[in-house]
Amino acid sequence: MKIMKNLTQKSIFFFAAISFLNLSLSADDNPELSDREAAWEEAESSGANNNNVVGQQCQDYVNIEKKWKQGTNKKSNGSKYFVAIGISEIKSPVDSSNYITSSMNASINAQLDSKRKLVESMSTEITSEIVSQMVQQIKEGEKPTFIGTSGKSAKNLKNYEDMSIYEKTKVLVNQQLDKLVDPETKEGIASNTIEEKELEDKINNIVNQSTFKDSVTANASGSVRGMKTVFSAYSLGKGQKQTTVCNVAIWSSKLAADVDAMTSGDYSRLQNQKKGVPLVKNIPYYNKQYDKEIYRSGMKAFEALQGTFGAFMVRNEVGEMSVISYAQERIATDSAASEITAFNNATLKARRAIIQLRDENIDLTQSINTQETTTEMDTGMIDYWSDNSSEQRVAASASGTLKGDYELYRWKNKHTFGGQPIAGIVMAWTPSDALMSGEAQDTFDYLESKGQSEGGSSAGDDEDDF
Amino acid sequence: MMKTTSSLLIFFCFCAFYANANYIYFEVEDTNQNYSILNLESSAKAKKVIRDNAYLSFTSLDNNKKYSNCWLDFIKNRKISISSSENSFYLVSQVNKKYLFKLDFDPSKIKILNVDHNTFLKFCENQGYL
Numbered sequence: 001m002k003i004m005k006n007l008t009q010k011s012i013f014f015f016a017a018i019s020f021l022n023l024s025l026s027a028d029d030n031p032e033l034s035d036r037e038a039a040w041e042e043a044e045s046s047g048a049n050n051n052n053v054v055g056q057q058c059q060d061y062v063n064i065e066k067k068w069k070q071g072t073n074k075k076s077n078g079s080k081y082f083v084a085i086g087i088s089e090i091k092s093p094v095d096s097s098n099y100i101t102s103s104m105n106a107s108i109n110a111q112l113d114s115k116r117k118l119v120e121s122m123s124t125e126i127t128s129e130i131v132s133q134m135v136q137q138i139k140e141g142e143k144p145t146f147i148g149t150s151g152k153s154a155k156n157l158k159n160y161e162d163m164s165i166y167e168k169t170k171v172l173v174n175q176q177l178d179k180l181v182d183p184e185t186k187e188g189i190a191s192n193t194i195e196e197k198e199l200e201d202k203i204n205n206i207v208n209q210s211t212f213k214d215s216v217t218a219n220a221s222g223s224v225r226g227m228k229t230v231f232s233a234y235s236l237g238k239g240q241k242q243t244t245v246c247n248v249a250i251w252s253s254k255l256a257a258d259v260d261a262m263t264s265g266d267y268s269r270l271q272n273q274k275k276g277v278p279l280v281k282n283i284p285y286y287n288k289q290y291d292k293e294i295y296r297s298g299m300k301a302f303e304a305l306q307g308t309f310g311a312f313m314v315r316n317e318v319g320e321m322s323v324i325s326y327a328q329e330r331i332a333t334d335s336a337a338s339e340i341t342a343f344n345n346a347t348l349k350a351r352r353a354i355i356q357l358r359d360e361n362i363d364l365t366q367s368i369n370t371q372e373t374t375t376e377m378d379t380g381m382i383d384y385w386s387d388n389s390s391e392q393r394v395a396a397s398a399s400g401t402l403k404g405d406y407e408l409y410r411w412k413n414k415h416t417f418g419g420q421p422i423a424g425i426v427m428a429w430t431p432s433d434a435l436m437s438g439e440a441q442d443t444f445d446y447l448e449s450k451g452q453s454e455g456g457s458s459a460g461d462d463e464d465d466f
Numbered sequence: 467m468m469k470t471t472s473s474l475l476i477f478f479c480f481c482a483f484y485a486n487a488n489y490i491y492f493e494v495e496d497t498n499q500n501y502s503i504l505n506l507e508s509s510a511k512a513k514k515v516i517r518d519n520a521y522l523s524f525t526s527l528d529n530n531k532k533y534s535n536c537w538l539d540f541i542k543n544r545k546i547s548i549s550s551s552e553n554s555f556y557l558v559s560q561v562n563k564k565y566l567f568k569l570d571f572d573p574s575k576i577k578i579l580n581v582d583h584n585t586f587l588k589f590c591e592n593q594g595y596l
Contacts, residue, residue: 053560054501071554071570085556089501113505117554126548128517130541165543218513244501368510390510 055087055246057233062248071121081252082121084227086113090234090243094418100330103234104349106245107309111229112362114249116394119222119362129215133169136208172211176373176385204378211373218366225359226255234307243417247310258313258321259358263400265438267431276315279324279428283409284308303416305424311350311357322430323357324408325350331412331421342423343410350427351402360398367391404434488522489570490515496563508567512555515569517541520548522573524583536595540586547579 053059062068068083075081088109092102163171232247261269280286283305284294290301311325327350329342372386408428415422492515494507521537553571560566590596 053557053565054504055557059557070556072552084554087501087505121552121554123549123551124513124553126513126517126550128541128546128548130543132542214514216510216513216517366509366513368513390506392506392509 054244055085057235058085058087058231058246058248061231061233079252079254081250082118084114084117084249084251085246086110086115086117086249087244087246088113090245094243096418097330097420099418100328100415100420100422103243103245104309104328106234106243107232107247110232110245110247111249111310111356112394112396114229114247115224115227115360115362115396116220116364118224118227118249118251119364120220122220122222124218124220127217129213131165131169131211131213133165133172134208134210135169135173137204138207169211172213172373173209176209176211176375207376207378209373209375212371214368214370216368218364220364221362223359223361224251226257226259226357227251228255228313228357229310230312232308232310245307245309255313262323262429262431262434263358265434267435270321270431271319273315273319273321275317275319278317279314279322279408279430282312282314282324283426285411286409299416302413305411306413306416306422309353311353313357316430318432320431322428323354323405325353325357325427325429326424327353327427328422328424331423339412339423343425346423346425347407347427350425351405352398354405354427354429355400355402356396356398358398358400360396363393363395365393402429404431404437405429406433488573489568490519491558491566491568493564493566496560496565504565508555508557508565512567512569516550516553516571516576517546517548519571519573520546520550520576520578521586523576523578524586532595533590536590536593537586539593539595540581540589546581549577549579551575
């Protein structure tokens, strides 16, 4: 027993020593990697590595729930469809009185962002111009005084656009020289206290100059018909400065044909489809009712309604492809007039979203300019200058006649961020309602076309009566 | 043995798929900018990536480093007009103060409007890239 105990103790000691040796060896194997791994693990567990990106809810909807990818996808029958996530920040702070209107603007901007991606994907014209030039001047000796005439007269100077790359580079070099010349010198020149020779000496101090200019411009335009929103959400993450709105939009040639049918009035294409649910069932929080399988509480369902913007295409209970459109507006004061105005504005925005769904022209212009210059002086000093600028403009326009839409639901509540009072409207459009409004219009037109009627009577004008 | 062979086969098929798929990852610095500015910067970078890889539209050329270097030299001091379609880019992740984007593009949908393939090849030969 004593021998066994000794053997056991020795074995334990032996294995402990081996393990310690292994750990020591592995720790020393790559200490830098170990440090980086430890730092990464720490960042992951503390949340410093932000795994959520802007518009994460929309990303999760596309990648995880629907298993789509952004850009072009293919259905099982081989037909293509385009998925885009549009994102925009709500420019107003949460506690601002303009927060709700700013939310609505952000949702419009997010939808525009999706359409921009589709238009760019359809066709983009890119123009690129790179100028790379190096100028060197090394002088020796005293510059003599030249006799005779030199230089061109002003009338021989070209317009900038007509200049060659080399001439333009000389203009750029002169521009850089202006930057090099200190303010004192410039003032001296202005007051004529510095002679031309002194200025020439400053330029002579430059040994060489290297410039790189990269300009890219891009243009895209197109008419987007039938790009529908399938998901929208907003979020204000912990520590984030601004609320962001995101939406997931889909476009396909079938959707384009559907909205063309809406415009042309040929509704047969939109009817007799697979039956859906009554349109009100699509509203996340309707008359205090909500789907408990989707939303764990009434507040969550209301927040879903609060964060829903734009036009959606859905099938109703009789198998018609219909449109429901969500919009909101802040109620400015407690008065009834403010409330009516807010609902009227929201209604107009919801109706406009339906028009935008049918057809919207998108124009995109973008320019990017990068410049870098290094200047080496004869003292050995090297001066570096760079300038980056980008500009983008997206313009959208939509117009059309809308008939057959009606108010599906209106709601009023306080926003869960900031407590501002909101007026919300859900508008709906169905082919049968459009047909009904068409018939009503026809009836009114018919009555008007029957022409004018005349009538009258007389009494008491017989001679015996007077 | 069979299990190893199947694993290797799946591995090579995976590589082949990604070798044929045209996508490029690019990064944008996280300078605490708001989304509009991030959108602007990423869009600008995506256009430059398309411009820098436009030579792939010359269908006879493969994705070779020598053509890439030659193209980057070719486009200097020259105006290039490009038309592209069926490309899209999107945000993949945000790690270590950088936003990572992925650009999907189809070289056959890129057209260089004012340069032909022979002019480019001749330039590369003259400059010693080929």
